[in-house]
Amino acid sequence: MMTLLGPFGFFVPRRWTVSITSASKQFAEEVLQCHNEYRKKHQSPPLKLSSKLSGEAARYAESLASTRILKHSVESSRGSCGENLAWASYDQSGKDVADRWYDEVKQYNFNRPGFSSGTGHFTAMVWKSTKKLGVGKATASDGSSFVVARYFPAGNITNQGHFENNVLPPKTTTSTS
Numbered sequence: 001m002m003t004l005l006g007p008f009g010f011f012v013p014r015r016w017t018v019s020i021t022s023a024s025k026q027f028a029e030e031v032l033q034c035h036n037e038y039r040k041k042h043q044s045p046p047l048k049l050s051s052k053l054s055g056e057a058a059r060y061a062e063s064l065a066s067t068r069i070l071k072h073s074v075e076s077s078r079g080s081c082g083e084n085l086a087w088a089s090y091d092q093s094g095k096d097v098a099d100r101w102y103d104e105v106k107q108y109n110f111n112r113p114g115f116s117s118g119t120g121h122f123t124a125m126v127w128k129s130t131k132k133l134g135v136g137k138a139t140a141s142d143g144s145s146f147v148v149a150r151y152f153p154a155g156n157i158t159n160q161g162h163f164e165n166n167v168l169p170p171k172t173t174t175s176t177s
């Protein structure tokens with residue numbers, strides 16, 4: 001069996017090689033659009049797509065696809081950025097990814113704001129003080145896809161008051177008759 005040198009200097013069996021396809025601009029724009037629609041519901045300003053963060057996210061997505069292991073990057077390697085990850089056995093659309101992350105809103109208790117591992121993707125998406133988003137996607141040779149989103153500045157800050165100020169309840173629409 002032929003082997004290739006992996007991204008971290010170890011040998012990767014040929015069957016684990018990846019057919020790297022990075023996130024297209026269209027994919028990144030779709031993720032951004034979905035984020036901003038959800039952020040609007042929570043009175044958070046729209047994010048701007050960062051080519052620098054997208055490049056970093058794409059490189060990390062490629063690393064994940066090459067190892068086929070979904071794990072967060074080391075915090076020191078991403079500076080002041082937060083990170084959301086997604087994996088699927090199929091080619092995910094930007095809307096699929098954003099919808100899955102946002103779906104965690106159902107588990108978030110706005111009456112007792114704070115961090116929970118079951119809602120961290122959602123809170124990172126709508127974190128009010130976050131300004132920039134980067135998106136990367138890589139597809140492995142088996143068709144599975146890895147998506148990385150980077151947020152600057154990072155959300156999910158657990159100091160007192162941060163969740164109350166950055167993760168607001170969704171606006172309710174009232175009709176007048």
